[in-house]
Amino acid sequence: MVSIIGAGPVGNYLAAKLAKKGLKVDVYEEHKKIGAPVACTGILTPYIKDLMKIDENYIVNKINETYVYSPDGNQVKIKLKKNYIVDRTLFDSALAKIAKSEGAKYHLGKRLTSLKLGKQHKLKFGKDIFKDSTVVGADGPNTLVGRSAGLFENRKFVAGHQARVKLKEKIDSNVVEFFLDKGNYIGWLVPETNKIARIGVASHKNVNKYFNDLMKRREGKILGWQSGAIPVYDHKANIENNGIYLIGDAATQVKATTYGGIIPGMKAADVLTDVISENKSEGCYQKGVKNTIGKNLWSHLIIRKIMNRFSKEDYNKLIKLCEKKSVKDLIYKYDREYASKLVFKLLINQPKFASFAKCLFRKEII
């Protein structure tokens, strides 16, 4: 028996995998509707196809090019392999439908209110009490499961502040725009159509101001907000304790460069499926995650740490280096999903990239 707390993309994907292995799986979700409210841009790199069959029903748009801007407004255009923009409510629901078809049982409108550790862990949902020896916290960045199991530790977060915007002027619906600036700021414009875009910023602080600054570039009418907390990956974090496991945002499994967490969380779910279904001993999940997605998430973290110390000049230098055809070709071929491989190839191609490492000795700008 496995109790999964949270019916986000990672909890649902894990539920499907475990149920397929023949385990009895119960998923508890605090909201009455799966996938709502949305706090996500919904960009999925092509590598999603390695994990699951894509269904056109939840695809809102496909993009194949990015424009990246430095704080001074310098710009580089880079071709990308086809990325998908999904409707998160439909995407999460589609994953839950697969899990249900494999036999997982869903309990919607059930919020975990307390978790007491024991041989059989005691899960409280208001007045209802259940017991289980295997509990998975797929309950997002503020994970109550993690807090209750002593796994929350000293996490860091950035705030993601995003709106769906009806634009005054038409845009190219094949192009996603990224705006880089000091510290851990990153801004984006992700088109749904040539008139509607998801515009947002992520940063430790001043997100409202940064968002308003970004909106000055593209006027439009706000249709709704999709904001939320994004955990910063912590490679030292403990993610298991006596039959309690954390996964996805609850385990900080998010790329620290782009703040994308869906694919890394799903990959961790593949590891956890083997650990639970094969009854592997304590420590195997932690080790398995380290050996699979760990190296890549750590590379994203180091790049983020470097960029958190960038000056305007460093950004301009970066944009200039990315203008080289050989660099553009490598970014196209190796993709941002696998930062470790991409960085390695870029360093061989353009040793000047190595000079950015000296930024690590500067003070972080946050």
Ligand SMILES: Cc1cc2nc3c(=O)[nH]c(=O)nc-3n(C[C@H](O)[C@H](O)[C@H](O)COP(=O)(O)OP(=O)(O)OC[C@H]3O[C@@H](n4cnc5c(N)ncnc54)[C@H](O)[C@@H]3O)c2cc1C
């Ligand atoms: C503004 C923004 C933009 C983003 N853009 C992207 C992007 O483009 N691509 C990408 O890959 N990632 C993106 N992310 C990150 C992505 O949203 C997360 O990494 C992803 O949602 C993690 O999935 P999850 O299943 O681990 O957690 P979540 O999606 O957070 O799901 C957790 C679920 O647990 C439920 N829950 C929480 N507490 C309880 C409780 N006590 N009891 C019961 N249920 C509970 C919640 O209701 C929720 O349904 C973005 C995040 C933000 C904030």
